[in-house]
Amino acid sequence: MEFKNAKEARQKIREGMWTKPTPGLAYGYTQANLVVLPYKYALDFFIFCQRNTKPCPILDVCEPGKYTPIVTAPTGDIRSDIPKYRIYKNGNLVEEVTDIKKYWSEDLVSFLLGCSFTFEKALEDANIPIRHIEENKNVPMYITNIECKPAGMFNGPMVVSMRPMPKDLVQKAIDVTSRFPQVHGAPIHYGDPKKIGIEDINKPDFGDSVTIKEGEVPVFWACGVTPQAAIMRVKPDFVITHSPGHMFITDIKENDLALF
Amino acid sequence: MEFKNAKEARQKIREGMWTKPTPGLAYGYTQANLVVLPYKYALDFFIFCQRNTKPCPILDVCEPGKYTPIVTAPTGDIRSDIPKYRIYKNGNLVEEVTDIKKYWSEDLVSFLLGCSFTFEKALEDANIPIRHIEENKNVPMYITNIECKPAGMFNGPMVVSMRPMPKDLVQKAIDVTSRFPQVHGAPIHYGDPKKIGIEDINKPDFGDSVTIKEGEVPVFWACGVTPQAAIMRVKPDFVITHSPGHMFITDIKENDLALF
Numbered sequence: 001m002e003f004k005n006a007k008e009a010r011q012k013i014r015e016g017m018w019t020k021p022t023p024g025l026a027y028g029y030t031q032a033n034l035v036v037l038p039y040k041y042a043l044d045f046f047i048f049c050q051r052n053t054k055p056c057p058i059l060d061v062c063e064p065g066k067y068t069p070i071v072t073a074p075t076g077d078i079r080s081d082i083p084k085y086r087i088y089k090n091g092n093l094v095e096e097v098t099d100i101k102k103y104w105s106e107d108l109v110s111f112l113l114g115c116s117f118t119f120e121k122a123l124e125d126a127n128i129p130i131r132h133i134e135e136n137k138n139v140p141m142y143i144t145n146i147e148c149k150p151a152g153m154f155n156g157p158m159v160v161s162m163r164p165m166p167k168d169l170v171q172k173a174i175d176v177t178s179r180f181p182q183v184h185g186a187p188i189h190y191g192d193p194k195k196i197g198i199e200d201i202n203k204p205d206f207g208d209s210v211t212i213k214e215g216e217v218p219v220f221w222a223c224g225v226t227p228q229a230a231i232m233r234v235k236p237d238f239v240i241t242h243s244p245g246h247m248f249i250t251d252i253k254e255n256d257l258a259l260f
Numbered sequence: 261m262e263f264k265n266a267k268e269a270r271q272k273i274r275e276g277m278w279t280k281p282t283p284g285l286a287y288g289y290t291q292a293n294l295v296v297l298p299y300k301y302a303l304d305f306f307i308f309c310q311r312n313t314k315p316c317p318i319l320d321v322c323e324p325g326k327y328t329p330i331v332t333a334p335t336g337d338i339r340s341d342i343p344k345y346r347i348y349k350n351g352n353l354v355e356e357v358t359d360i361k362k363y364w365s366e367d368l369v370s371f372l373l374g375c376s377f378t379f380e381k382a383l384e385d386a387n388i389p390i391r392h393i394e395e396n397k398n399v400p401m402y403i404t405n406i407e408c409k410p411a412g413m414f415n416g417p418m419v420v421s422m423r424p425m426p427k428d429l430v431q432k433a434i435d436v437t438s439r440f441p442q443v444h445g446a447p448i449h450y451g452d453p454k455k456i457g458i459e460d461i462n463k464p465d466f467g468d469s470v471t472i473k474e475g476e477v478p479v480f481w482a483c484g485v486t487p488q489a490a491i492m493r494v495k496p497d498f499v500i501t502h503s504p505g506h507m508f509i510t511d512i513k514e515n516d517l518a519l520f
Contacts, residue, residue: 063412152323
């Protein structure tokens with residue numbers, strides 16, 4: 001199923017007509033990760049993202065209590081336009097919900113962060129295989145031994161997503177994705193997974209394992225799960241995020257995020 | 261006078277050996293605008309900058325009470341490494357000082373913002389004239405009729421800097437500066453000043469008037485004075501900024517801010 005634009009997709013999600021993952025919905029529109037935090041954590045989290053723009057590229061921030069992402073989706077509503085949300089208390093997942101209005105308060109600050117789904121279309125257009133799409137799986141994600149720059153109470157490891165490809169396509173993948181600095185940009189590593197602390201490429205920390213064919217190398221991009229990893233280490237008393245794969249669909253066309 | 265690198269320049273400034281404007285000091289190192297605000301204003305100001313990245317490109321933010329810009333100058337000290345600071349109370353300039361230690365508190369949040377001085381070297385390298393440098397003046401700056409996107413308590417007009425040049429160099433100037441998105445990037449306008457609300461090009465709101473020769477057109481870039489204009493409209497009870505032309509010199513090489 002696909003909607004004709006982001007606004008229509010958000011409307012259907014808001015009405016409860018779509019509760020599944022969002023990849024492929026509203027073709028060409030940028031999808032975003034959501035993090036909602038109480039005010040007391042917001043400035044430190046914002047600085048954390050500012051210092052680690054590659055894994056944590058901020059697309060939009062709403063002032064305390066506001067739920068309209070006025071930069072990326074002026075008709076959107078943070079509280080209802082995502083098919084599934086996760087509610088965390090003291091680091092523990094306590095509930096998955098399709099609407100967060102009952103949890104909303106004037107104290108909450110919402111962040112929308114770029115997502116690598118955005119550049120997958122550009123990779124496909126360049127004839128680079130997207131294995132997890134071919135195999136109908138979630139992208140494999142790994143916790144690395146690369147520490148993010150800490151900020152205030154937040155610190156954590158960089159999480160990466162991985163897409164395997166023939167070695168002679170790696171440079172093309174670098175070229176294509178470096179055009180998208182607001183959605184993780186160029187890969188941070190390719191080749192030996194151990195060099196970034198990944199012991200077993202077949203056991204991702206998040207998402208699904210995918211086939212790496214003979215002659216292919218794994219290519220690693222900074223991943224939007226990184227801010228969530230930092231949040232989970234800090235264990236704030238309250239956090240809301242999207243559920244994995246259930247993203248906020250913005251009005252920003254993917255190509256508008258390309259540099260050239 | 262010129263120092264061999266940013267660290268040496270900051271050291272001399274810290275020791276009180278240099279109290280004049282900084283353009284030309286520590287050749288090749290990025291200079292930054294400083295804004296220091298109490299915690300209660302910091303999140304809204306940060307969101308204001310995030311929504312208006314062209315005039316307000318953030319290079320570094322220090323957590324409340326911290327004065328080390330760990331991303332851009334890990335050996336720096338926000339409190340002493342600028343030759344001249346301005347202290348504002350309730351929107352009024354109350355003092356100019358060479359050190360802000362006596363004003364420092366755990367409640368203060370510091371922002372370093374990109375400055376168009378950074379791309380002037382690249383313009384010169386492309387044989388584009390920099391009139392205010394030729395005439396040994398400060399760059400002319402104007403308040404436009406373009407409103408920034410508001411955020412929380414902050415709102416204000418975009419301020420622009422202007423550099424006149426022969427019409428056939430404008431495209432080159434656009435190409436050169438679009439490589440530097442973190443220091444205002446490509447011009448926001450060129451040609452008729454009235455189209456952006458500037459009534460008299462010979463009467464800048466800040467800086468000095470410069471000669472526009474026969475056959476030249478004015479080219480306008482978003483300017484780092486914009487966040488100060490927004491702050492002055494809000495009149496916070498307390499703000500510290502650098503004094504015009506007296507910038508913070510970071511360890512970031514200007515070329516490191518170029519996209520390619």
